[in-house]
Amino acid sequence: xxxxxxxxxxxxxxxxxxxxxxxxxxxxxxxxxxxxxxxxxxxxxxxxxxxxxxxxxxxxxxxxxxxxxxxxxxxxxxxxxxxxxxxxxxxxxxxxxxxxxxxxxxxxxxxxxxxxxxxxxxxxxxxxxxxxxxxxxx
Numbered sequence: 001x002x003x004x005x006x007x008x009x010x011x012x013x014x015x016x017x018x019x020x021x022x023x024x025x026x027x028x029x030x031x032x033x034x035x036x037x038x039x040x041x042x043x044x045x046x047x048x049x050x051x052x053x054x055x056x057x058x059x060x061x062x063x064x065x066x067x068x069x070x071x072x073x074x075x076x077x078x079x080x081x082x083x084x085x086x087x088x089x090x091x092x093x094x095x096x097x098x099x100x101x102x103x104x105x106x107x108x109x110x111x112x113x114x115x116x117x118x119x120x121x122x123x124x125x126x127x128x129x130x131x132x133x134x135x136x137x138x
Contacts, residue, residue: 004097006030011067013079014091022093023076027123028069033094033102037061063133065094065106068124071113080125084108089130097138104133 009031012022040058047053071077083090089105096102110126 008095008097010093010095011065012093012095013076013083014093015079016090020091022091023079025067025069025076025080026074027072027077028067030069031067031094032065033096034064034066035061035102036063063102063104063106063129065092065127066125069122071115071121071123077123080108080111084111084125092127095138100135100137102133102135104129105131 011025011028011031013025014020014022038059038061040055041052042055043050043052079090082088087107089107091103092106093101093103106127107130108125109128110124112124113121114123115121
């Protein structure tokens with residue numbers, strides 16, 4: 001397997017329609033997807049060798065997405081602003097080349113804009129999963 005270009009990791013927001021249409025967020029230079037699961041410990045006095053035991057399939061799963069880049073004021077940027085201020089869940093899609101697609105409801109939990117007097121305007125955002133996610137291999 002060869003290395004993948006980071007620019008090929010895509011973050012897309014759905015339009016809420018049926019069928020759903022997705023738009024890529026423009027200007028993003030960095031994108032991160034974190035998948036997490038909280039473990040449920042069931043260790044007791046008779047656990048073999050006093051080793052910790054965890055309960056299969058009982059933990060709460062969640063995902064977080066973050067991104068940062070240059071603010072280009074695209075239509076998708078306007079959509080993100082709208083869902084942030086409305087605190088509306090929206091379907092998001094993350095495409096990771098040669099891995100797969102993760103899709104599901106997310107809430108925009110942070111939206112930041114910044115800029116230096118001698119540089120470009122930039123933005124960053126954070127998303128938190130808000131329901132079941134689907135994975136499909138590429």
